[in-house]
Amino acid sequence: MFPERFSNLPAYAFPRLRSLLDVHTPGGPVMHMTIGEPKHDFPGWVGGLIAENVGAFGKYPPNDGTPELRAGIRDWIARRYGVEVDADQQVVAVNGTREGLYNAAMALCPERKDDQQPIVLTPNPFYQVYMVAAISVGAEPVFVAATAETGFLPDFMGLSEQVLKRTALAYICSPANPQGAVADRVYWEQLIGLAEKYDFQILADECYCEIYRDTPPVGALEVARDMGADPERVLSFHSLSKRSNLPGLRSGFVAGGPQSIARIKQLRAYSGAPIPLPLQHVSEKVWADETHVEENRRLYQQKFALADRLFGNVAGYIPPEGGFFLWLPVDDGEAAALKLWQETGIRVLPGAYLAQGTGDQNPGQGYIRVAMVAPLEDLQEGLTRLRDCLYER
Structure with a gap:
């Protein structure tokens, strides 16, 4: 029997997102901005080093x-x-x-x-x-x-x-x-x-x-x-x-x-x-090795600057100090995520899926989380489409 203490666990965020979005047709080229999976290059010598040590498997x-x-x-x-x-x-x-x-x-x-x-x-x-x-x-x-x-x-x-x-x-x-x-x-x-x-x-x-x-x-x-x-x-x-x-x-x-x-x-x-x-x-x-870390940071700093340019006039926008997510204010996170998907094909995560509480008692209710992991040119396209869909320019 499944332990009782786990019986009331909410569904994990990403299955909930699939249930919300996947029954609808995307309204444009699909762009995933939900998962914080880094896309910048890792050090080029990593593959060779694994090959050198493959026998240790x-x-x-x-x-x-x-x-x-x-x-x-x-x-x-x-x-x-x-x-x-x-x-x-x-x-x-x-x-x-x-x-x-x-x-x-x-x-x-x-x-x-x-x-x-x-x-x-x-x-x-x-x-x-x-x-x-x-x-x-x-x-x-x-x-x-x-x-x-x-x-x-x-x-x-x-x-x-x-x-x-x-x-x-x-x-x-x-x-x-x-x-x-x-x-x-x-x-x-x-x-x-x-x-x-x-x-x-x-x-x-x-x-x-x-x-x-x-x-x-x-x-x-x-x-x-x-x-x-x-x-x-x-x-x-x-x-x-x-x-x-x-x-x-x-x-x-x-x-x-x-x-x-x-x-x-x-x-x-x-x-x-x-x-x-x-x-x-x-x-x-x-x-x-710190060289690749410094380059990685430089790329994210460009993304911070991009986000500030695009959303700096949005009421309630707080520039992130670190990490690679945007926590963007909206009226309702689920409604905003669904609107984005149906009108632009962009996938973002409703903030309420990352928090506990119902309705206005959920501190994520009025936000969406946007992962800034795509290459800068792709990110600029995606964030611009997002801004034009959800916010007045």
């Missing part, structure tokens, strides 16, 4: 990552954030951030907090794995609205003491999916201070951290170190999907306190699926 890979991969991740953290971590005790390689974000909850969430059912905090809207991870461990997911009024970041500081005493874990994404908001140092300091006071852990999803306009987003580990916080207080999640345009590599990592990483490693020893060894060898080299 005949070996069981190390579950936690090769020593060289973990050392490469350690060195990247030091370059990017100025934080020193122990490659053996504070880093574990995972199959992209989604697996890591899910398994961290499985490994770290207690069965009881304050002698009650634990709470897992999640932004609203949110990456859907946060909610399912909370449900899987028997916790209560509490959705904290991230709206224009809160700077599109969840207002954890506004939660009641009753909720915070029961909180075991808090998910946070910066730059945020879908809104592109970036948590600054003050925000991190407040959140980490709250976690210290109420003894919960922060699961910092920072997979978009290398896509930004001008200033590199500050990192959770960096701020926690500067504050002298408990080393177990923050875990940071990263991958090569967005940074290096390698979503199919399924290569990422979790970094945090040694006790937390040890518990994640123990769980993965029983149930984890390690990254294939040739792909670990590729990952070692990709984390060490």
